[in-house]
Amino acid sequence: MKLNKTLLALAISTLLITACTDDAVDDSLTDGSQNATSGINDASTNGLNSGSGLNGSGFNGYGSGLNGSDDYASTLGPEFNDPSNPLSKRTVYFMLDSSEIMPDFLPVIAAHAQYLVANPSQKITLEGNADERGSREYNIALGEQRAKSVASKMKVQGVSENQINVVSYGEEKPAAFGNDETAWEKNRRVEIVYQPK
Amino acid sequence: MEIKTIFLSAGIEVDVSFIKRVLLLIVLFGLSITSGFAALTIEITEGVESAVPLAIVPFASQSAPVNISSVVNADLERSGYFKMMAEQSMPSKPSTAAEVNFKDWQSLDQNYMAVGQVVDVGGGRYNVQFQLLDVYKGGQLLGFRMTSSEADLRRTAHHISDLIFEKLTGKKGVFSGRIAYITTNNQGNKKQSHQLQVADADGYNPQTVASSTEPLMSPSWSPDGKKVAYVSFEKKSAAIYVQTLATGERSRVAEFPGINGAPAWSPDGTRLALTLSKDGSPDIYVLNLSTLTVNKLTKNFSIDTEPSWSPDSNSIVFTSDRGGKPQIYMVPSQGGEEKRLTFSGDYNARASFSPDGKSLVMVHGNGNDYRIAVMDMATRSINVLTSGSSDESPSFAPNGTMILFASKKGRTGFLSAVSLDGKMQQKLVFNSGEVREPAWAP
Numbered sequence: 195m196k197l198n199k200t201l202l203a204l205a206i207s208t209l210l211i212t213a214c215t216d217d218a219v220d221d222s223l224t225d226g227s228q229n230a231t232s233g234i235n236d237a238s239t240n241g242l243n244s245g246s247g248l249n250g251s252g253f254n255g256y257g258s259g260l261n262g263s264d265d266y267a268s269t270l271g272p273e274f275n276d277p278s279n280p281l282s283k284r285t286v287y288f289m290l291d292s293s294e295i296m297p298d299f300l301p302v303i304a305a306h307a308q309y310l311v312a313n314p315s316q317k318i319t320l321e322g323n324a325d326e327r328g329s330r331e332y333n334i335a336l337g338e339q340r341a342k343s344v345a346s347k348m349k350v351q352g353v354s355e356n357q358i359n360v361v362s363y364g365e366e367k368p369a370a371f372g373n374d375e376t377a378w379e380k381n382r383r384v385e386i387v388y389q390p391k
Numbered sequence: 392m393e394i395k396t397i398f399l400s401a402g403i404e405v406d407v408s409f410i411k412r413v414l415l416l417i418v419l420f421g422l423s424i425t426s427g428f429a430a431l432t433i434e435i436t437e438g439v440e441s442a443v444p445l446a447i448v449p450f451a452s453q454s455a456p457v458n459i460s461s462v463v464n465a466d467l468e469r470s471g472y473f474k475m476m477a478e479q480s481m482p483s484k485p486s487t488a489a490e491v492n493f494k495d496w497q498s499l500d501q502n503y504m505a506v507g508q509v510v511d512v513g514g515g516r517y518n519v520q521f522q523l524l525d526v527y528k529g530g531q532l533l534g535f536r537m538t539s540s541e542a543d544l545r546r547t548a549h550h551i552s553d554l555i556f557e558k559l560t561g562k563k564g565v566f567s568g569r570i571a572y573i574t575t576n577n578q579g580n581k582k583q584s585h586q587l588q589v590a591d592a593d594g595y596n597p598q599t600v601a602s603s604t605e606p607l608m609s610p611s612w613s614p615d616g617k618k619v620a621y622v623s624f625e626k627k628s629a630a631i632y633v634q635t636l637a638t639g640e641r642s643r644v645a646e647f648p649g650i651n652g653a654p655a656w657s658p659d660g661t662r663l664a665l666t667l668s669k670d671g672s673p674d675i676y677v678l679n680l681s682t683l684t685v686n687k688l689t690k691n692f693s694i695d696t697e698p699s700w701s702p703d704s705n706s707i708v709f710t711s712d713r714g715g716k717p718q719i720y721m722v723p724s725q726g727g728e729e730k731r732l733t734f735s736g737d738y739n740a741r742a743s744f745s746p747d748g749k750s751l752v753m754v755h756g757n758g759n760d761y762r763i764a765v766m767d768m769a770t771r772s773i774n775v776l777t778s779g780s781s782d783e784s785p786s787f788a789p790n791g792t793m794i795l796f797a798s799k800k801g802r803t804g805f806l807s808a809v810s811l812d813g814k815m816q817q818k819l820v821f822n823s824g825e826v827r828e829p830a831w832a833p
Contacts, residue, residue: 237603237625239639291716319627326799327761329741329754329783330828331609331653331666332710332717334629335673335694338650361628362650366606371802373781 267388280305284386285369286344287379290325293339295347303344306386307351314354320344321385322362323369325378330364337362337384344384359389443559446476446501446526451486452509455517457544459509459551466552466566466593469808470792471815472559476501488522493529501526505555515541523555533558545595565788568592569832570795571600571610571619572806576824587621589636592788592831594806594819600636610830611654611663619830620644620654620663631665633680645678645685653697655743657704657724664688664698664707664724675709677724688726699743700724708732708751710740719753719766733766735773741784742766745791752785752794763796763809776813786831795829 273279284306286299295303310316322337341360348358370380445467450460468475482495486508496504507521516538523533533554539547546567553564569589574597576584585607590597601607605624612619613633620633629651634641645651649668656663663678667685675698676685689695693713700707701724708721711729719733719742733739738756745752748768755764755775763777763785777796785796793808804825807818819826 237601237605237607237623239601239634239641240599326781327759328717328738328756329697329710331697332694332712332740334608334650334652335666335668335696338668338673339694359628360649361624363606363624364608366608366624373799373801 266390267386270388281309284388286340286384286386288340288382288384290378290382291328291336293336293343295343300347303347304351307348307353310348310353310357311351314357315391317357317359317389317391319359319361319387319389321367321387322360322364323367323381323383323385324365325381326365326368326373327378330366334362334364334366337364340382340384344386442472442474443503444476444501445473445559446481446496446499446504448481448484448486448504448506449478450507450509450519450521451484454511455509455544456541457548459519459544459548460505460507462545462548462593463505463552463555466549466564467555469815469817470556471810471812472556472792476504488524488531488534491524493524493526496526503532503559505551507551512538517541517544519544519547519551521551523558545591549591549593562792563790565790565793565831566592568789569616570594570786570806570829571612571832572797572826572829573607573610574824574826575804587619589619589832600639601632601634601641608828609653610828611656612830612832613656614658614660614833616832620656622652622654631663633663644680644683649673650696655699655707657700658702659704664700666696666698675707675722677707686726688722688724689729691729695720697741701744702746702748708742708744710742719751732771733773734771736764739764743785743787745787746789747791752787754783754785763794765794765811774813776809776811777807777816782807784828786829788831789833795831797827797829 267274267284273281276282280302283302286295286302289296310318320341322341324333324336338360341362345358345360349355365381368381369383370377447460447464447467464475467473480499482499483492485491485506487506491506503523504526505521505523507519510518512518518536519539520536522531524530525532535554537547549567552566556562556564556566570592571587571589574586574588578584582604585603585605586599587601587607587610588597588599600619603623603625605627608622610619610621617637618633618635620631622629622631630643631645631651631654632641633644644663645665645667647667647669650666650673652666654663654665661680663680665676665678666673667676672692672694674690674695675688677688678685688707689709691711691713693711695709695711697710698707704724706721707724708719710717711720714731716737717740718731719739720729720731722729736755736757738761740754742751742753750768751766753764753766755762755773760780761782762775762779763782764773764775766773776794779798781799783797785794787794791811793810795806795808798805798807802825804827805818806826806829807816809816
């Protein structure tokens with residue numbers, strides 16, 4: 195009986211393992227959805243086929259799929275690509291459940307503020323994000339608080355209100371996937387996204 | 392993929408006996424061969440001692456493409472109310488009451504049994520007949536004959552499950568209901584596709600009702616089940632849409648500066664409670680859907696979000712971090728005094744009422760674990776139902792017996808349902824990538 199059980203389990207697990215090889219889970223931590231700056235998106239809706247003939251078509255192709263630059267800032271000048279220049283850093287990270295700016299990031303925010311003051315026609319979007327823990331809409335609120343605390347630091351340094359747009363994606367656009375602090379700390383962030391003029 | 396998940400989850404669940412696991416695997420493997428579509432797996436988190444023994448005898452069938460009796464069996468099993476008899480243990484396979492030798496089934500301690508048959512009548516139509524029998528009294532409790540198109544066979548099976556469930560428990564079945572949820576697929580090139588989908592309550596027959604390369608969030612059903620409100624970032628900022636499911640028509644009902652989030656339909660279907668941050672911090676508002684005017688309910692400097700109506704429309708519960716950590720508060724829906732409801736645990740969020748208004752389901756966090764918990768409104772005691780580390784987005788079944796929620800393991804997001812006592816947990820597995828934010832249709 196014991197042997198039979200083991201054989202049966204073995205047979206089944208072999209079956210299971212062979213059955214799943216074509217659908218491997220991608221566990222990459224870096225394959226994030228960093229498409230935050232990817233231009234105009236499209237959305238579409240469909241009617242629901244209820245199985246009994248109700249088959250609305252709705253409207254498709256809402257908007258167009260224009261693809262903007264993935265990283266417009268890097269085209270603005272060599273200082274945006276020089277790792278020793280704070281303008282090359284365009285992500286501000288946060289502690290858990292906090293929207294307080296950590297001292298490490300003050301020079302980064304100051305450098306961008308200075309650039310924006312010198313270039314008043316340049317606009318940015320501050321994209322607030324959160325890690326996956328907790329509820330999604332609460333994380334939207336948390337992401338917005340983070341983006342707003344970066345915004346207020348910039349405004350104090352003279353950046354005009356109309357140069358800054360704030361949006362929060364909460365936990366919807368993770369930079370890193372994973373269920374541990376390594377991933378979470380990469381996701382508690384505000385991205386400073388320069389908008390094409 | 393589906394099958395791997397079954398194996399893994401069965402391996403993890405310690406309370407399930409070996410034999411039970413193996414039987415479950417065999418049953419489920421058989422099931423997924425016949426369907427080849429989205430598949431359902433069942434995790435039994437704990438034995439249900441009060442479950443009533445019930446035998447669903449495989450229906451006699453020549454050629455029906457859906458195994459109706461196994462769909463019925465799976466529905467009733469995951470309700471947590473019944474202890475289903477394994478097919479291997481059945482002494483015979485009668486298909487009508489007349490063929491049943493009740494003594495055989497009495498000696499196997501079965502309380503109830505169902506028998507039936509599916510007859511192909513040509514032209515893609517099937518006659519489905521079933522009888523629910525009381526094993527001890529030797530009599531019929533229910534008997535139905537229905538005709539079904541091939542496309543409707545699963546629906547017919549769920550309808551049978553509802554009839555049996557209601558007859559034996561006195562509660563309305565929820566098996567022919569629908570669920571809405573959000574799913575995300577990676578499209579390569581760092582592009583993602585987000586979809587709002589509507590599926591049968593067991594995850595089968597998924598249909599995409601909206602899709603976008605930018606996030607979609609927070610689906611909420613209108614009380615008549617005809618519309619869904621949701622948040623879309625398709626214009627690079629948040630807006631709330633109301634979409635009619637049958638036609639796909641939709642309208643944008645909120646697009647204020649900042650957050651437009653967490654829509655929740657009022658029980659009479661005329662208003663949406665929602666979160667706006669147009670005045671600074673996120674606050675709770677009520678939007679009149681015919682005039683599109685908003686009435687501000689909370690005016691705190693902290694985060695107020697995730698509103699949900701009481702079934703009598705008098706109150707709205709919401710999440711606020713005004714006390715430092717997110718906790719659940721309640722405010723009269725016309726505005727008034729805001730009261731804190733939760734005091735245990737360092738994180739309580741996304742609360743919603745049970746259909747009878749007697750309890751609240753919420754995300755309950757302690758340390759790094761976020762689980763689904765139910766609070767009794769009378770005693771304010773909290774019962775944690777799940778054991779995951781990132782369980783979220785709980786949604787009550789319309790009959791209040793089960794709660795649908797989202798979990799995560801690695802990059803895989805999946806949906807599960809748990810019975811109100813936490814004793815029965817089922818997992819729904821979809822072919823698509825990450826699945827989250829389930830909302831059970833009213």
